[in-house]
Amino acid sequence: MRAFAYERPTTLQGAVALLAEHGSEARLLAGGTDLIIRLRDGSIAPRIVVDLKRIAELDGQIREHDGGLTIGARAVMTDIAADGRIRRDYRALAEAAAVVGSVQIRNRATLAGNICNASPAADTAPALLVYGARVIAAGPAGTRRIPIDAFFVRSGVTTLARGELVTAIELPRPTSRPGSVHLRRTRRRGHDLASVTLACAVRADGVTQLAYGSLGPRPVLVSDETGLLADPTAPELAKMRRLEALFVGASPSPRSMRASPEYRLAMLHVLGLRAVGTAIERLAQGSVPR
Numbered sequence: 118m119r120a121f122a123y124e125r126p127t128t129l130q131g132a133v134a135l136l137a138e139h140g141s142e143a144r145l146l147a148g149g150t151d152l153i154i155r156l157r158d159g160s161i162a163p164r165i166v167v168d169l170k171r172i173a174e175l176d177g178q179i180r181e182h183d184g185g186l187t188i189g190a191r192a193v194m195t196d197i198a199a200d201g202r203i204r205r206d207y208r209a210l211a212e213a214a215a216v217v218g219s220v221q222i223r224n225r226a227t228l229a230g231n232i233c234n235a236s237p238a239a240d241t242a243p244a245l246l247v248y249g250a251r252v253i254a255a256g257p258a259g260t261r262r263i264p265i266d267a268f269f270v271r272s273g274v275t276t277l278a279r280g281e282l283v284t285a286i287e288l289p290r291p292t293s294r295p296g297s298v299h300l301r302r303t304r305r306r307g308h309d310l311a312s313v314t315l316a317c318a319v320r321a322d323g324v325t326q327l328a329y330g331s332l333g334p335r336p337v338l339v340s341d342e343t344g345l346l347a348d349p350t351a352p353e354l355a356k357m358r359r360l361e362a363l364f365v366g367a368s369p370s371p372r373s374m375r376a377s378p379e380y381r382l383a384m385l386h387v388l389g390l391r392a393v394g395t396a397i398e399r400l401a402q403g404s405v406p407r
C-alpha cells in the first residue's frame with residue numbers, strides 16, 4: 118500500500134476544499150468497505166484520504182421530506198434495511214440493503230458509498246433507479262440534485278464533478294405505493310457480489326419499472342408502459358417476450374470470473390419474470406412486509 122495523507126475535516130466546506138484541491142488524487146472514506154480493500158490491493162493509490170465521519174453537516178439520519186425520504190450520506194445498510202418507512206414504501210431498497218455483504222459489512226457500509234463506488238453489481242442501485250431517487254451533491258459551486266439515472270457512468274465513475282461529494286440521497290414520495298421487490302443471483306449463499314441484481318416496481322396505473330445490474334458497465338433502468346407486465350391475467354409467454362425486448366441492452370462482460378454472459382442473461386429473464394409476479398402480488402396486498 119502506498120503511503121497517503123489522512124485528513125478528517127469537521128465541515129463540509131473543508132472537505133469540498135480538499136477534494137477541489139487534490140482532484141482524482143483524493144478519495145473519500147465513509148464506511149471503508151470498498152475503499153480499504155482497494156487501498157490494500159493497490160488498485161487505487163490516492164495521495165490523500167478524506168474521512169467523512171467528523172463532518173458536522175453529514176449524518177446517518179433518514180428524514181421525511183415532502184412525503185418522501187432523505188437518507189443521509191452516513192446512513193448504513195443495517196439502518197436502511199430496518200427502517201419502517203423504507204420497508205413500507207421502498208421495499209426493494211430495504212431488501213437490497215439487507216443482502217449486502219454480512220452483518221459486519223452492513224453495519225459499516227453506507228448507501229452513499231455503494232453508489233459512489235459505482236460498481237455495476239451494487240445491490241442498492243436497481244432499487245434507487247426504480248424509485249427515481251435523486252443524489253444530493255455538494256461542491257465548490259454549491260448544492261445540486263442529480264437524478265440517479267444520470268449518476269452512473271461506468272464502474273468506479275459517476276457524474277460527480279471535481280470537488281463534489283454526496284451529502285444525501287432523496288427518495289421522492291411514491292405517487293401511489295407500488296408493489297416492489299429486489300432479487301439477485303449470487304454464486305453461493307453468504308457474502309458474494311451479484312451475478313445479477315434486479316429491482317422491479319409495478320404501479321397501480323399499469324406502469325412497470327425494472328432495473329438491473331451486473332450485466333454491463335452500469336446499472337440500467339427500463340420501463341413497460343403498455344400495461345402488459347402489470348396485468349396479472351396476461352400469459353407468461355407474452356410477458357417473457359416483453360422482458361426480452363426490454364432487456365435487449367444487457368451486455369454482460371465475457372471476462373467476469375463470476376458467471377458467463379449466457380448464464381447472466383438467462384438469470385436476468387428468470388428473475389425479471391419472478392420479480393414482476395411478486396411485485397404484482399405485493400401491489401394487490403398493499404406492499405406492507407409482514
Ligand SMILES: Cc1cc2nc3c(=O)[nH]c(=O)nc-3n(C[C@H](O)[C@H](O)[C@H](O)COP(=O)(O)OP(=O)(O)OC[C@H]3O[C@@H](n4cnc5c(N)ncnc54)[C@H](O)[C@@H]3O)c2cc1C
Nearest residue numbers: 145147148149150151152218226227230231233239240283
Ligand atoms: C466482504 C464484502 C462483501 C460485500 N458485499 C456486497 C454486496 O453483497 N452487495 C453490494 O452492493 N456491495 C457489497 N460490498 C461492497 C460495499 O460494502 C458497498 O459498496 C458499500 O456500500 C460501500 O460503502 P462504504 O461506506 O463502505 O464506502 P467506502 O468504502 O468508504 O467508499 C466507497 C467509494 O465511494 C466513495 N464515497 C464514499 N462516500 C462518498 C460520498 N458521500 N460522496 C462521494 N464519494 C463517496 C469513496 O471515496 C470510495 O471511492 C461488499 C464489500 C465487502 C468487503
